[in-house]
Amino acid sequence: MDGEELRVRRELFDIPEGVIYLDGNSLGAPPKHVAERVQEVVKHQWGTRLIRSWSEGWWEAPQRIGDRIGRLVGAAPGQVVVGDSTSVNVFKALMGAVKGTGRTEIVVDESTFPTDGYIAQSVASLTGLKIRPARPSSLDLTEDTAVVLLNHVDYRTGELLDMAEHTERAHAVGAQVVWDLCHSAGVLPIELDALNVDYAIGCTYKFLNGGPGSPAFIYVPHAKQATFENPLSGWNGHREPFGMQPSYEPDPGIVRARVGTPDILSMLALDAALDVWDDVDLAELRQRGLQLTALFREHVQKLTDLEVVTPEQRGNQISVRCPDAKNVMDELVNRGVIGDHRPPDVLRFGFAPLYVTDEDAVKAAEVLADVIR
Amino acid sequence: MDGEELRVRRELFDIPEGVIYLDGNSLGAPPKHVAERVQEVVKHQWGTRLIRSWSEGWWEAPQRIGDRIGRLVGAAPGQVVVGDSTSVNVFKALMGAVKGTGRTEIVVDESTFPTDGYIAQSVASLTGLKIRPARPSSLDLTEDTAVVLLNHVDYRTGELLDMAEHTERAHAVGAQVVWDLCHSAGVLPIELDALNVDYAIGCTYKFLNGGPGSPAFIYVPHAKQATFENPLSGWNGHREPFGMQPSYEPDPGIVRARVGTPDILSMLALDAALDVWDDVDLAELRQRGLQLTALFREHVQKLTDLEVVTPEQRGNQISVRCPDAKNVMDELVNRGVIGDHRPPDVLRFGFAPLYVTDEDAVKAAEVLADVIR
Secondary structure (H helix, E strand, O other): OOHHHHHHHHOOEOOOOOOEEOOOOOOOOOEOOHHHHHHHHHHHHHHHOHHHHHHOOOOOHHHHHHHHHHHHHOOOOOOEEEOOOHHHHHHHHHHHHHOOOOOOEEEEEOOOOHHHHHHHHHHHHHHOOEEEEEOHHHOOOOOOEEEEEEEOEOOOOOEEOOHHHHHHHHHHOOOEEEEEOOOOOOOOOOOOOOOOOOEEEEOOOOOOOOOOOOOOEEEOOHHHHOOOOOOOOOHHHEOOHHHOOOOOOEOOOHHHHOOOOOOHHHHHHHHHHHHHHOOOOHHHHHHHHHHHHHHHHHHHHHHOOOEEOOOOOEOOEEEEEOOOHHHHHHHHHHOOEEOEEEOOOEEEEEOOOOOOOHHHHHHHHHHHHHHHO | OOHHHHHHHHOOEOOOOOOEEOOOOOOOOOEOOHHHHHHHHHHHHHHHOHHHHHHOOOOOHHHHHHHHHHHHOOOOOOOEEEOOOHHHHHHHHHHHHHOOOOOOEEEEEOOOOHHHHHHHHHHHHHHOOEEEEEOHHHOOOOOOEEEEEEEOEOOOOOEEOOHHHHHHHHHHOOOEEEEEOOOOOOOOOOOOOOOOOOEEEEOOOOOOOOOOOOOOEEEOOHHHHOOOOOOOOOHHHEOOHHHOOOOOOEOOOHHHHOOOOOOHHHHHHHHHHHHHHOOOOHHHHHHHHHHHHHHHHHHHHHHOOOEEOOOOOEOOEEEEEOOOHHHHHHHHHHOOEEOEEEOOOEEEEEOOOOOOOHHHHHHHHHHHHHHHO
16 A cells, blocks of 8 residues: 555544544544435435335345455355344354354353453353363363354454464364454454354454444354354344244344344444445555554654563554553543553554554654653 | 424424324334434544543443433333343343243243244243243233233234233232333333333334334343343443453443443434433323324224224224235335335334324325225
8 A cells, every 4th residue: 555545545534633543443433424324324214214214225234234344354245244232243153153062161262352251151151061261372172162262353462363273273173163353353354264264253343443332243154054043033033024923933044143123323334434445455454554553563662661562463453561551541642642541551552554644653652652751 | 282282293303295104113203303413423422532432421321311211111210221122132131030030931922023932932942941922811820930021012903911910910920021112112101110010121213213223221120130130241231341350240230231332323313312202291192192093093994994903902003904915005105104014914003192193194094095995
């Protein structure tokens, strides 16, 4: 991506004057055209067409938008559906994965984003399996392992796991793997189909810029769909949702991963936001992310004594250990550098390559150095 | 409500020219000010304040908006929370209700809206209880009954159940009751606290006008909160959500019914839509609903031979049995009278008293008579 391309991309976004926004790993910034699209949805689709809009595109939106995300995570059409929160989709994926395996344990990355672990606890308690927390570097999967739940990029450190290697290791002992793509979707090329991933889930409001709390997604590959049992067997996943049948018969395809009526306003804001990805080359974007994070890291290391905790194998995030992290971040925000912090002592800086510039990365390191001086 | 009051209320809504909208029981019409509010959320709260908005009102929105709905269903503050779909909330309520009862059956209204029954099947299968479908007029609850799931207003016939009587009968045998308020919230006075209801859930996109797929709500009364176990133990329900603790410890109050990150755009559209309820007297509104449905029924019976299937004890809906219901409704919609149909042979007409007029009710019956002539 040359300078002109980068400038054009950034122009697609609304970044407030005077703000260096390094929290796109928590809430992506809105592409400019989203506001107008949402207005059209409220005024025309809801206001004028009213109930008729359900048969004019709303009903199929979860699959259609799922396919758009599928393109960004290496999934052929018909295997990704959008809806519900990430937590709810972790529940669906884990319940689907353990069903009928006859195995006894669920392995969870011990440093996982908490909700994944909390939901895994519920799944274990409902199914009688036990949870075994483990470090990704020593998972020790065995023939007792039904499924392992892994984060592609660690939310705290920004570490990137090797998806091919971990998936292969799980499969070698007959275990399945659920990948949480919250911090990697939209950041780097992902090849779910090619790697024979069993299930994946992810959120859309971070690097995909879908808007606050925009619906999450779940990937259930074609090979698993016939046997995937959605524990949340809502009417949207029924083979014939308007047949009003007394018994639940799941749709044969990815639609069975749907549950209830989709939140159309949030979902169509996401749909609009995905337009900016239409002609993005994720391999190029990945290079750009590595440049930005390297540049910021270099300047932090040059200007401060703070420890960078993000390893070389990383997503688009640099995490820095810093005493008094909360107050330091508050002051950074006061000075227009918006990142966030995670207890006890981690400052996080996310680099969304569609709208963060080299100047932002350098300036942010300088302001950080000044704040802790 | 006098004529002037009614005119003023209707003026709050955007109803397209030439349309008689009798499908507010499926998707309520947008209050006019919602579009502008949503624009403010996208442009200012998301676009300008970015991540900071989470601590400027977004995080607490599910409880705050829950309390607004609580006022409409007879629940004191701190007992209703908004989020997820109706199906997901049925799952939470039923799983919460059966936990630890030692009882063996879940009773479900046999003519329930299908998703309630489908979810109940999942709950039964996960917990080892059995499902017994029964007619509301002969539920035959016993000391084996853990919980009965009832619709306050039947989606197909519009029949209104007596909440006091059914709740008392359940309690008399030590069973719990989950009320589905999808078709009654915003239509008539509901007294959840006064009747000692165990759990209630409902959607917000019908008579509450929250917008397509706006988040549903769940009521867990104070007395149940300490023991209510949310099977979807996501981080939003944690006692200390940003503590990033490895173990799930639920919030002591209604917050434990939350799961994942709320869909803010849909949720704040609902928040805006609720403004029109601020000074509505539900007892008066109930009278108005009875007038409108009586007027429509009278004209249908005068002008056609069609059977009105809605009994005298009713919500704000009149259902009419009609051969070839789908084609008849298509033609009604062509002529600007928007209702809907449910298989095999039911035409449904919903009367949202905030924006449907006497003239609408009479004209709709006349057009129906003309279409089937």
